[in-house]
Amino acid sequence: METFYEVMRRQGITRRSFLKYCALTTTSLGLGPAFMPRIAHAMETKPRTPVLWLHGLECTCCSESFIRSAHPLVKDVVLSMISLDYDDTLMAAAGHQAEAILEEVMAKYKGNYILAVEGNPPLNQDGMSCIIGGRPFVEQLKRVSKDAKAIISWGSCASWGCVQAARPNPTQATPVHKVITDKPIIKVPGCPPIAEVMTGVITYMLTFDRIPELDRQGRPKMFYSQRIHDKCYRRPHFDAGQFVESFDDEGARRGYCLYKVGCKGPTTYNACSTVRWNGGTSFPIQAGHGCIGCSEEGFWDKGSFYDRLTDVHGFGIEANADQIGGAMAGVVGAAAAAHAAASVLKRVADKRAADQNQTVA
Amino acid sequence: MQYQTQGFSLDNSGRRIVVDPVTRIEGHMRIETNIDEHNVIRNAVSTGTMWRGLEVILKGRDPRDAWAFVERICGVCTGCHALASVRAVEDALQIQIPPNAHLIRELMAKTLQVHDHAVHFYHLHALDWVDIVNALKADPKKTSELQQMVSPAHPLSSPGYFRDVQSRIKKFVDSGQLGPFMNGYWGNKAYALPPEANLMAVTHYLEALDLQKEWVKIHTIFGGKNPHPNYLVGGVPCAINLDGDLAAGAPINMERLNFVKARIDEIIAFNNNVYLPDVLAIGTLYKQAGWLYGGGLAATNLMDYGDYPHVQYDKSTDQLPGGAILGGNWDEIHPVDPRDPEQVQEFVAHSWYKYADESRGLHPWDGVTEPHFELGPGTKGSRTALEQVDESAKYSWVKSPRWRGHAMEVGPLARYVLGYAHALKGNRYALRMKEQVDYSARMINQDVPKLLGFAPTELGLKQLLPTTIGRTLARAMESQYCGEMMLADWTELVDNIRNGDTSTANVEKWDPSTWPAEAKGAGPVAAPRGANCHWIRIKDGRIENYQCIVPSTWNGGPRDAKGQIGAFEAALLGMPVSDPEQPLEILRTLHSFDPCMACATHVMSPDGQELAKVTVR
Numbered sequence: 004m005e006t007f008y009e010v011m012r013r014q015g016i017t018r019r020s021f022l023k024y025c026a027l028t029t030t031s032l033g034l035g036p037a038f039m040p041r042i043a044h045a046m047e048t049k050p051r052t053p054v055l056w057l058h059g060l061e062c063t064c065c066s067e068s069f070i071r072s073a074h075p076l077v078k079d080v081v082l083s084m085i086s087l088d089y090d091d092t093l094m095a096a097a098g099h100q101a102e103a104i105l106e107e108v109m110a111k112y113k114g115n116y117i118l119a120v121e122g123n124p125p126l127n128q129d130g131m132s133c134i135i136g137g138r139p140f141v142e143q144l145k146r147v148s149k150d151a152k153a154i155i156s157w158g159s160c161a162s163w164g165c166v167q168a169a170r171p172n173p174t175q176a177t178p179v180h181k182v183i184t185d186k187p188i189i190k191v192p193g194c195p196p197i198a199e200v201m202t203g204v205i206t207y208m209l210t211f212d213r214i215p216e217l218d219r220q221g222r223p224k225m226f227y228s229q230r231i232h233d234k235c236y237r238r239p240h241f242d243a244g245q246f247v248e249s250f251d252d253e254g255a256r257r258g259y260c261l262y263k264v265g266c267k268g269p270t271t272y273n274a275c276s277t278v279r280w281n282g283g284t285s286f287p288i289q290a291g292h293g294c295i296g297c298s299e300e301g302f303w304d305k306g307s308f309y310d311r312l313t314d315v316h317g318f319g320i321e322a323n324a325d326q327i328g329g330a331m332a333g334v335v336g337a338a339a340a341a342h343a344a345a346s347v348l349k350r351v352a353d354k355r356a357a358d359q360n361q362t363v364a
Numbered sequence: 365m366q367y368q369t370q371g372f373s374l375d376n377s378g379r380r381i382v383v384d385p386v387t388r389i390e391g392h393m394r395i396e397t398n399i400d401e402h403n404v405i406r407n408a409v410s411t412g413t414m415w416r417g418l419e420v421i422l423k424g425r426d427p428r429d430a431w432a433f434v435e436r437i438c439g440v441c442t443g444c445h446a447l448a449s450v451r452a453v454e455d456a457l458q459i460q461i462p463p464n465a466h467l468i469r470e471l472m473a474k475t476l477q478v479h480d481h482a483v484h485f486y487h488l489h490a491l492d493w494v495d496i497v498n499a500l501k502a503d504p505k506k507t508s509e510l511q512q513m514v515s516p517a518h519p520l521s522s523p524g525y526f527r528d529v530q531s532r533i534k535k536f537v538d539s540g541q542l543g544p545f546m547n548g549y550w551g552n553k554a555y556a557l558p559p560e561a562n563l564m565a566v567t568h569y570l571e572a573l574d575l576q577k578e579w580v581k582i583h584t585i586f587g588g589k590n591p592h593p594n595y596l597v598g599g600v601p602c603a604i605n606l607d608g609d610l611a612a613g614a615p616i617n618m619e620r621l622n623f624v625k626a627r628i629d630e631i632i633a634f635n636n637n638v639y640l641p642d643v644l645a646i647g648t649l650y651k652q653a654g655w656l657y658g659g660g661l662a663a664t665n666l667m668d669y670g671d672y673p674h675v676q677y678d679k680s681t682d683q684l685p686g687g688a689i690l691g692g693n694w695d696e697i698h699p700v701d702p703r704d705p706e707q708v709q710e711f712v713a714h715s716w717y718k719y720a721d722e723s724r725g726l727h728p729w730d731g732v733t734e735p736h737f738e739l740g741p742g743t744k745g746s747r748t749a750l751e752q753v754d755e756s757a758k759y760s761w762v763k764s765p766r767w768r769g770h771a772m773e774v775g776p777l778a779r780y781v782l783g784y785a786h787a788l789k790g791n792r793y794a795l796r797m798k799e800q801v802d803y804s805a806r807m808i809n810q811d812v813p814k815l816l817g818f819a820p821t822e823l824g825l826k827q828l829l830p831t832t833i834g835r836t837l838a839r840a841m842e843s844q845y846c847g848e849m850m851l852a853d854w855t856e857l858v859d860n861i862r863n864g865d866t867s868t869a870n871v872e873k874w875d876p877s878t879w880p881a882e883a884k885g886a887g888p889v890a891a892p893r894g895a896n897c898h899w900i901r902i903k904d905g906r907i908e909n910y911q912c913i914v915p916s917t918w919n920g921g922p923r924d925a926k927g928q929i930g931a932f933e934a935a936l937l938g939m940p941v942s943d944p945e946q947p948l949e950i951l952r953t954l955h956s957f958d959p960c961m962a963c964a965t966h967v968m969s970p971d972g973q974e975l976a977k978v979t980v981r
């Protein structure tokens with residue numbers, strides 16, 4: 004069996020660094036120095052944490068994203084870091100052999116396995132719009148969550164409901180936290196979430212043996228405390244009042260801000276503009292389409308993806324979702340207008356600003 | 365109950381075997397079979413076990429947004445529904461997209477084909493052929509020799525390389541924590557590969573896992589992310605700026621084009637050096653073991669709409685030419701038109717829906733979706749604890765599409781039979797497909813057996829192709845073909861830009877005020893799993909109706925009013941299972957279709973709800 008220590012060694016981490024890491028972990032857990040050898044011993048010998056990955060109503064984009072992880076490589080996650088004992092997309096067993104795994108792991112690792120949920124349970128139709136083993140998915144979800152150490156809600160389906168919960172939500176697709184109320188739930192929203200965000204959350208939990216710090220909505224702050232807009236490489240064009248007016252215009256070719264063609268970056272909390280997608284290759288705005296806000300609750304029902312936002316918080320990157328809250332919505336419209344005016348004034352002052360693409364309507 | 369249909373005999377008197385969940389697919393499904401005293405399958409019942417109601421959700425929305433909703437039908441075949449959607453809207457509004465946009469969409473569609481096919485084969489399907497535990501018995505030196513024999517050009521072939529992989533697998537197995545390989549069917553008699561072939565395939569399982577994440581970066585360049593890259597009605601969102609002001613921050617510049625080219629080169633190398641040689645070797649070894657089951661409807665009825673035109677908007681230049689083949693007659697190709705109300709129709713006699721007259725089918729533009737969740741009198745268990753469904757009544761959330769009343773198989777195999785038939789009729793755009801088929805048949809019959817020390821065989825194409833192996837082989841050939849076409853698309857894109865055309869979107873009809881009051885369109889796409897089409901009706905700038913018939917609806921649908929069976933059910937009939945406790949062969953044949961059940965079953969709306977009685981015209 005490859006232990007956590009062996010994985011780290013294989014990945015080029017020295018024993019010295021490993022021990023230092025154990026010392027840091029000991030301190031961060033608030034334990035005395037005497038505990039350090041015990042932590043190191045546990046790291047060297049403890050079995051991989053079992054993960055039971057259930058699928059409800061979903062499209063499997065979360066699993067597909069997960070297997071795209073570049074650091075760590077998904078093969079290292081699956082072979083060396085966790086024990087992915089149940090995942091109907093990848094598992095060899097089917098039918099009753101698959102269902103037997105759940106029972107075995109739940110009994111053997113009671114209170115020590117992680118439940119990962121992709122998709123959500125539909126509640127209409129007695130739950131029978133998602134059937135697993137002849138029974139409603141919601142039954143499986145409740146049963147497996149009972150003895151889980153923690154629950155990860157992968158993606159926007161599990162976190163918020165996503166596309167099947169868009170109005171009128173014909174199946175009454177319901178996010179996990181509204182069905183399971185007695186367990187710590189880590190929401191990792193996005194349709195799908197970024198691969199390295201997914202493996203980042205998992206490795207954080209394994210490494211530090213704790214749940215990452217969450218915001219008020221249950222999302223890890225390390226990935227979801229900033230808006231796309233705050234770190235967007237096109238932000239200087241927003242500040243300069245340089246916008247794409249329509250697709251494939253001169254502004255689009257120059258990489259101007261996509262706010263006027265509907266970009267939801269200013270109201271979307273995610274790591275797309277920082278971590279970026281697929282090993283840091285790009286992200287939607289860089290590829291010329293506005294952010295559609297896929298990690299936000301109810302993003303399907305907030306008007307067209309091409310409608311201009313009317314509630315942009317124009318200045319400052321320091322505010323997070325907790326601070327903005329609902330109260331902000333009323334005032335940010337005015338802020339956006341003020342900002343637009345400011346950018347016009349700025350340009351008037353700039354004699355070189357003659358390009359009509361820079362005009363702010 | 366016994367009856368005859370489409371040349372098959374169905375008999376549900378034997379022992380019933382239920383597999384639920386069927387794993388290593390997209391979405392959720394259940395399969396029930398009856399086996400006779402010789403463990404041969406005599407009845408098969410395919411049940412789609414999830415529904416999400418996306419078409420209901422789409423009503424009243426902006427047609428320009430539809431691609432994003434339907435893209436979420438499936439995150440595995442990501443993009444093919446978005447493409448069908450923008451095509452349907454553009455068809456309705458008569459929007460022609462610029463040549464660059466066409467080429468970029470082609471590159472994205474083929475990237476998906478390559479990615480989806482390879483991930484399907486290595487990560488969803490391989491464990492039906494490959495015994496991972498048996499790979500521990502392999503001699504790494506002999507594995508290296510095998511690798512160099514079946515694919516001399518593949519650089520990763522040293523004994524040390526295979527020894528390292530084997531030792532990692534051994535450590536993993538010895539840990540006692542088998543993870544996703546727990547409770548697999550290791551050691552089952554139906555596994556026919558020698559240890560060295562198993563080790564080679566397991567090694568490529570890991571190689572493909574590392575590489576697939578690179579290929580999809582083509583989507584990331586053009587669509588910003590994968591899964592679920594962005595699309596745009598009227599073209600593509602990624603503007604081109606090679607050498608103008610601020611080109612470095614533009615979506616497409618020289619660096620981005622070079623990046624795409626590098627990925628295409630990797631794709632071509634993997635297909636030629638790993639994927640196709642693996643399938644040919646595994647196919648040969650299973651053929652030698654006499655395992656040529658799983659044909660079903662593939663021997664008779666096959667269909668595709670055709671796609672990948674060599675000349676934009678000229679269907680006669682489709683490099684995957686479409687049509688329908690009936691009764692196994694490859695000499696006659698019937699034209700297929702998704703807009704013709706007499707051709708594609710959906711039936712619900714055995715689906716959880718109600719029609720006024722369930723003996724009739726309805727074209728998607730005129731269809732009705734009235735859900736009716738009802739279990740037959742022969743059901744075992746209860747409404748929320750199904751033990752056995754009653755296939756004489758309604759038994760699936762999937763509808764039954766038919767082409768001129770016929771059940772059809774769709775998918776890469778259908779496309780290859782069609783391509784072969786087209787090539788025989790002199791269609792030059794299908795010649796590469798025929799060449800691939802002839803090459804593969806020669807390899808499986810002659811060359812690979814000689815390399816491995818077996819007697820050659822003389823199986824004809826009609827013995828070799830309509831099988832589980834044939835379906836899996838067609839997917840590998842299609843992946844290779846798509847890689848080659850991508851290189852041509854990329855070259856054409858660069859040529860077009862060199863000639864001064866940098867246009868990527870036609871926004872003349874972007875504003876809904878330019879649209880007619882009413883319009884309807886269809887968007888056919890050659891999706892990885894087969895013929896995919898979306899139908900839209902637009903009224904006053906909003907979606908009035910939206911319908912999709914996706915590949916797994918064609919293949920996985922239940923029986924129709926006449927009792928005709930679909931492709932999944934047909935493929936299982938007559939196939940023996942070596943151990944009824946272990947559904948290995950059932951999974952192998954089902955997986956050869958690459959089922960995508962979230963795709964197949966999204967079309968529903970619930971009963972007992974206000975929304976239930978949605979009339980979809």
